[in-house]
Amino acid sequence: MISFEEFKRLDLRIAQVKSVREHPGADKLYLMQVDLGKEVRQLVAGLRPYYRPEQLEGKKIVVVVNLEPATLRGEKSEGMLLAAQHDEDVVVLVPERDLPAGSPVL
Amino acid sequence: MISFEEFKRLDLRIAQVKSVREHPGADKLYLMQVDLGKEVRQLVAGLRPYYRPEQLEGKKIVVVVNLEPATLRGEKSEGMLLAAQHDEDVVVLVPERDLPAGSPVL
Numbered sequence: 001m002i003s004f005e006e007f008k009r010l011d012l013r014i015a016q017v018k019s020v021r022e023h024p025g026a027d028k029l030y031l032m033q034v035d036l037g038k039e040v041r042q043l044v045a046g047l048r049p050y051y052r053p054e055q056l057e058g059k060k061i062v063v064v065v066n067l068e069p070a071t072l073r074g075e076k077s078e079g080m081l082l083a084a085q086h087d088e089d090v091v092v093l094v095p096e097r098d099l100p101a102g103s104p105v106l
Numbered sequence: 107m108i109s110f111e112e113f114k115r116l117d118l119r120i121a122q123v124k125s126v127r128e129h130p131g132a133d134k135l136y137l138m139q140v141d142l143g144k145e146v147r148q149l150v151a152g153l154r155p156y157y158r159p160e161q162l163e164g165k166k167i168v169v170v171v172n173l174e175p176a177t178l179r180g181e182k183s184e185g186m187l188l189a190a191q192h193d194e195d196v197v198v199l200v201p202e203r204d205l206p207a208g209s210p211v212l
Contacts (some may be wrong), residue, residue, distance in 0.1 A: 001174050002115055007186070009108055010116065014190050034155050062190075062199060068107050080113070084120050084168075084201050086209040093168055093211065103192040105199065106195045 011066040012082070012105035013037075014095055020053035025073040032056065032062060034079070037102020044070075044077035050090040062093045062105060117172035118188070118211035119143075120201055126159035131179040138162065140169060140185070143208020149184035150176075156196040168199045168211060 015034040023029035023044060030053070032043045043063065047056065062082040070077045082093040095103075121140040129135035129150060136159070138149045149169065153162065168188040174182045188199040201209075 001172050002170075002173055004176070006112070007116065007170060007173060009159050010113065012188070035151055059202070062188075064108075066107050066111060067113055070110070082118070082168075082199075082211050084209045084211045086205045089205070090212070091203045091205050093188075093199050094202045095197045096165070096200045097197045099190050099192045099195070099197055103190045105188050105190045106196070 010064060012102055013065045013102040014060050014065055014099050014105070015063040015079075015081075016101040017056045017059050018058050018062060022048065023073060023075055025075075025078060026047050029072065030056075031075055032081075034061070035101045036063070037066060037100060042076055043079050043080040043081060044072040045081055047083070047090065047092070051092075055083055056092070059092070060101065062095075111133060119169055119171050120166050120205050120207055120209040120211070121169040121185075121187075122207040123167060126162045128154065129154045129179060129181055131181075135178065136162075137181055138187075140167070141207045142169070142171060143206060145200050147171075147184040148182055148183050148188055150178040150181050153189070153196065153198070157167070157198075162198075166201055166204060166207065170203075171203055
């Protein structure tokens, strides 16, 4: 169990995927540039087995924006996108209707 | 900033909305029964200004399932759904493609 205060420490935002390219050093990872409204960040995400770049580009997704940055196989990741998993499939979370990039998740 | 370990303490799941009715004691709140695959729980959610019940029923949404239960105006809430906000609008988060209720968010 976690408290509501713990949950509220998490900063989740709507982000728009600007571009997606293959991580040069990891065959399951993408390097994604995402627009958070006031800034663009790079995410490293393990979506390559599940999505083609053009299925992600332009899409509004959900990103944890206050996670400590990580370096994954030599590439900086400045956030983590949310995706659900079932069996061998992974599906990104999206807002049910369109919202501007940067919109907070309550 | 939060650590990855802190983030992983959060248990997010895909849930299917089974039914939605008005909270008898609060004009902005709904009482929602949601299916988490192995159990059905009640959520109290402030979606009444933004959605009609039939716009939510049947939909797959995203719920924090390990939040301490709360009582809101006399009704038990056993989880919190995720929704994004912009200006006067609130939009629920959904998986971009269909997944079974209970699927974990990574």
